[in-house]
Amino acid sequence: MVRAPYFDKDGVKKGAWSAEEDDKLRSYIQKYGLWNWRELPKLAGLQRCGKSCRLRWMNYLKPDVKLGRYTKEEDDLIIKLHEKYGRKWSKIAAELPGRTDNEIKNHWHTHLKKHSRSQETESHGDLITQNSSSSSSESEAKTSSICDVPFHMILESSPLSPEEASPCDFSPTNISSSDSLIGTNYSAEGGGDHSLGSILEMCQELTSTGDFWTEPFVADNMYDESHQLSVEGGFLLSPYYDDDLDLFHQVMNELPNLH
DNA sequence: AAGGTAGCCAACCGCGTCTGG
DNA sequence: ACCAGACGCGGTTGGCTACCT
Numbered sequence: 001m002v003r004a005p006y007f008d009k010d011g012v013k014k015g016a017w018s019a020e021e022d023d024k025l026r027s028y029i030q031k032y033g034l035w036n037w038r039e040l041p042k043l044a045g046l047q048r049c050g051k052s053c054r055l056r057w058m059n060y061l062k063p064d065v066k067l068g069r070y071t072k073e074e075d076d077l078i079i080k081l082h083e084k085y086g087r088k089w090s091k092i093a094a095e096l097p098g099r100t101d102n103e104i105k106n107h108w109h110t111h112l113k114k115h116s117r118s119q120e121t122e123s124h125g126d127l128i129t130q131n132s133s134s135s136s137s138e139s140e141a142k143t144s145s146i147c148d149v150p151f152h153m154i155l156e157s158s159p160l161s162p163e164e165a166s167p168c169d170f171s172p173t174n175i176s177s178s179d180s181l182i183g184t185n186y187s188a189e190g191g192g193d194h195s196l197g198s199i200l201e202m203c204q205e206l207t208s209t210g211d212f213w214t215e216p217f218v219a220d221n222m223y224d225e226s227h228q229l230s231v232e233g234g235f236l237l238s239p240y241y242d243d244d245l246d247l248f249h250q251v252m253n254e255l256p257n258l259h
Numbered sequence: 260a261a262g263g264t265a266g267c268c269a270a271c272c273g274c275g276t277c278t279g280g
Numbered sequence: 281a282c283c284a285g286a287c288g289c290g291g292t293t294g295g296c297t298a299c300c301t
Contacts, residue, residue: 003270003294014271015294038286054287055270090289101289106268 013047026061059100066098
């Protein structure tokens with residue numbers, strides 16, 4: 001998995017860290033704290049350079065570093081922050097407690113980048129479809145004016161068959177901890193297009209106030225609360241300001257009635 | 260079963276920024 | 281104001297693992 005340990009021409013050890021080296025670094029920092037990365041390896045009895053020690057500590061040994069799988073909420077947040085900050089991984093990491101810039105960067109390149117790309121591709125494809133269509137309905141024209149991304153495009157971003165779609169995609173359980181609605185390609189049992197239309201109308205109303213925003217997404221791994229794979233894409237709806245949270249929750253509570 | 264390939268991630272490298280003298 | 285050393289950041293690499301042919 002990692003580079004085999006070796007010594008460079010200056011006698012500095014490189015490559016994978018051993019458990020013994022980890023212990024030395026950890027116990028030294030716990031005892032004396034962080035004061036000089038350059039001097040630290042000598043005093044800690046390590047044949048590493050300061051940079052290597054810093055990296056190992058920051059990305060792996062630091063007590064508050066959270067290792068392991070990313071949650072759906074973390075993935076969503078990274079995507080949002082990436083849109084906001086670009087490749088400023090340290091800024092993104094600052095808003096994700098326990099995650100390091102290096103880890104987020106790796107996670108982005110291996111898991112999230114392709115989702116972002118596929119989202120762009122799908123959006124572009126749908127836009128072409130929309131533009132080439134000479135029979136756009138009045139409602140479609142209306143939705144297109146509400147936000148940058150037309151609603152019909154958002155909801156068709158990753159079509160699911162009725163068999164694949166969850167009948168409770170819009171239930172309140174889909175309200176994330178960040179107070180966003182994850183809307184998915186919707187096909188309610190006994191609801192169908194009527195329910196979809198109701199939700200579209202609701203989204204139109206919310207976004208037309210200027211207090212809410214939406215964005216489409218396509219994701220291979222959408223998880224419900226029990227971390228079971230549930231859906232494959234859709235759109236995200238969130239209030240801009242905390243002041244609008246009450247209204248947002250009120251609307252969310254009414255969602256089941258839309259079925 | 261064996262070889263090839265892609266995915267993944269820890270660690271390295273180079274450069275820009277910060278800080279203290 | 282300038283300089284040198286330390287630090288932090290983002291891009292890249294190397295090698296292990298899993299999957300495919």
